[in-house]
Amino acid sequence: MAKKTIADLGDLKGKKVLIRVDFNVPLDKTTGEIKNDRRIRGALPTIQALLKAGASIIAMSHLGRPSGDPVKDKLLLKDRVATRLGELLGLPVSKAGSTVVGPDVTAAVAKLPPGGVTILENVRFDAREQKNDPEFAAALADLADVYVNDAFGTCHNDKDASMVAVPAAFKAAGKPRAVGLLVAKELEIIEGLMGHPKQPLFAVMGGAKVSDKIAFINALLKKVDHLLIGGKMTYTFMKAQGVDVGAMKIDDAEVAAAKALLPHVGAKITLPVDSLCAKSDDLSSTKVFEGPIGAGYEGVDIGPKTLALYAEKIKTAATVIWNGPVGWFEKPAFSAGTKGVAAAMAESHAVTVVGGGETAEAVEQFGYDAKMTHVSTGGGAFLAYVEGKKFASLAQIDDK
Incomplete structure (x- = not known):
């Protein structure tokens, strides 16, 4: 542009x-x-x-x-x-x-x-x-x-x-x-990412709602080699597959959005293999589940096996885009996944781009912001621009 x-x-x-x-x-x-x-x-x-x-x-x-x-x-x-x-x-x-x-x-x-x-x-x-x-x-x-x-x-x-x-x-x-x-700089980085990214291109997607990011995910699936899922949307995908998610409360609309993406699971979309979970009535009581989540427990972070899996995959990438924390990173006890993904990206030789919002805050909190190629200042704007939406605000700027 x-x-x-x-x-x-x-x-x-x-x-x-x-x-x-x-x-x-x-x-x-x-x-x-x-x-x-x-x-x-x-x-x-x-x-x-x-x-x-x-x-x-x-x-x-x-x-x-x-x-x-x-x-x-x-x-x-x-x-x-x-x-x-x-x-x-x-x-x-x-x-x-x-x-x-x-x-x-x-x-x-x-x-x-x-x-x-x-x-x-x-x-x-x-x-x-x-x-x-x-x-x-x-x-x-x-x-x-x-x-x-x-x-x-x-x-x-x-x-x-x-x-x-x-x-x-x-x-x-x-x-x-x-x-x-x-x-x-934001426009240059994002346009380069979506136009001519270094391959292989990986994306890490966290956060809560699949429905809010469905257009973003579909845009990524056209470009990426692998999409690694974390955050609450993990359990949305699990529920869409008929897997018990314990005490997690997930709207039917979210499940429907995840079901539409299930054909990509195992091919381009990788889901966590384990989850750190905490009791709904006692967050200090935690347990790692592989597969179905036990009654009374809620997922709060990706599990250690998932973190190891994702870190290994990130090592093989030439470009990594990350949007959305993979766990409740504000709580130190539930921050290992998000911190670990940030560390893996920082230690990789890939072009690393963090998509604004809470993800940018997490990367800065853990001291990895300076080790990323680019940390976007826009959360919703980053998502929308990658989706290919046209911004009236930019249309108002004089062309060169």
């Missing part, structure tokens, strides 16, 4: 750049403190490059899902994000105002000097954001000379004004639109 990048924008000295970033960081539900700043760090190269070019930065992003409850929504204010961005940049970062757009925001942005950085309030505090509202978009477009999309994690959100209607307003005003370094 040949889209203009910030390198194609020409002289930016004295220009104001409105950059859509993905600062939807995980927060502590009680204090609102930032638990992981990976998404903020991901935008730094683009912001720093624009500042070096003499531009000033107006960053905008959503944060969480505002409910309209002022007490709960207070945690979703952008003050902490502004502070953390400033710490990472080593520069003061202001918040432009108490609303997303308005006279105070316009005035604050007008005073922003070259090299200055400000951040707008949570765009989802304005109901027009998720309606692609043209009036809201025009107000945002009036703030800057250039639009940059560096929010790969939200590129699939085609109804968000900040992703679609705002760059459309820039086009109407004859102002340039480009992607940032992060988005450009």
